[in-house]
Amino acid sequence: MLVFTLKRLGLALLVALAVSMLSFTLLHLSGDPASAIAGEGATDVDIAAIRAYYGFDRPLIVQYADWLFKALRGDFGESYYFQLPVAQLIGDRLSITMTLGICGISFALLTAVPLGVAAAVRPNSLVDRVALFISVMGQAMPSFWFGLVLVVIFSIKFQLLPPSGTKSWENFIMPTVVLGYYAMPAIMRLTRAGMLDVLSADYVRTARAKGAGEMRVMFKHALRNAIIPVVSLSAVQMGFMLGGSIVVESIFALHGAGYLAWESIGRNDLPTVQALILIFSLFYIVFTFLSDLLNAWLDPRMRVG
Numbered sequence: 001m002l003v004f005t006l007k008r009l010g011l012a013l014l015v016a017l018a019v020s021m022l023s024f025t026l027l028h029l030s031g032d033p034a035s036a037i038a039g040e041g042a043t044d045v046d047i048a049a050i051r052a053y054y055g056f057d058r059p060l061i062v063q064y065a066d067w068l069f070k071a072l073r074g075d076f077g078e079s080y081y082f083q084l085p086v087a088q089l090i091g092d093r094l095s096i097t098m099t100l101g102i103c104g105i106s107f108a109l110l111t112a113v114p115l116g117v118a119a120a121v122r123p124n125s126l127v128d129r130v131a132l133f134i135s136v137m138g139q140a141m142p143s144f145w146f147g148l149v150l151v152v153i154f155s156i157k158f159q160l161l162p163p164s165g166t167k168s169w170e171n172f173i174m175p176t177v178v179l180g181y182y183a184m185p186a187i188m189r190l191t192r193a194g195m196l197d198v199l200s201a202d203y204v205r206t207a208r209a210k211g212a213g214e215m216r217v218m219f220k221h222a223l224r225n226a227i228i229p230v231v232s233l234s235a236v237q238m239g240f241m242l243g244g245s246i247v248v249e250s251i252f253a254l255h256g257a258g259y260l261a262w263e264s265i266g267r268n269d270l271p272t273v274q275a276l277i278l279i280f281s282l283f284y285i286v287f288t289f290l291s292d293l294l295n296a297w298l299d300p301r302m303r304v305g
Contacts, residue, residue, distance in 0.1 A: 086271050101238060204222055
């Protein structure tokens with residue numbers, strides 16, 4: 001297990017380095033940051049002065065190395081627009097996005113896994129059809145439309161929940177449902193497919209033949225093996241939730257890191273965008289790394305190779 005962990009850790013570090021290098025290069029090649037900072041009407045002298053002040057006149061590899069070493073110390077530079085340290089800016093917003101992401105994936109797992117198991121136990125039954133209908137609805141509805149529908153029903157029509165803000169836990173109910181419902185269909189369908197395969201396996205029939213109770217067969221023998229691909233998918237969905245919460249945060253006026261990314265892209269705030277890409281990528285890499293470890297613990301055969 002130690003060798004497996006070290007191999008996965010080394011691979012994760014390589015991926016993080018590649019992502020940081022690729023995103024830094026693409027962002028700096030997408031346009032002249034000095035011109036973007038100077039704005040319209042700036043003279044060539046002004047742009048040249050800004051280019052020299054921020055070091056944009058240095059070779060790109062030197063700029064990247066300087067940025068990377070500072071980033072490793074937690075220094076992501078200063079926001080061009082907000083005139084604040086980027087680390088402080090993101091730190092103030094990240095807790096909202098993390099809270100929303102954790103609540104969203106928890107909602108998705110708590111609804112999708114039981115539905116998937118119930119649908120697999122009774123295939124082609126009413127429960128199975130209802131579960132598939134819920135899954136299809138989740139895939140068909142755009143998040144922004146579903147969020148607006150919830151606001152109209154629960155905030156405007158019945159006035160049960162606040163439509164926006166972060167003052168209390170009630171503000172996170174509708175965003176959690178919208179974000180979780182986005183991830184729920186894929187998890188539910190994968191759980192159902194995995195359970196259908198496992199329930200017809202020989203070792204499950206053997207367990208039943210030995211007189212094991214149905215609950216023991218279901219949760220100890222079947223679900224433990226069927227849940228392995230769900231763990232990997234949940235890690236991927238969590239990464240997408242953190243990086244893709246821009247729409248949900250915009251609808252419900254949750255000024256988290258996702259909304260900050262939207263603001264920074266629109267204002268060409270290069271240091272903030274660069275730092276957010278790296279942080280969201282690191283979250284994705286860490287969740288994938290942890291899911292690999294969990295899968296290796298659930299199925300020791302995965303530690304080989």
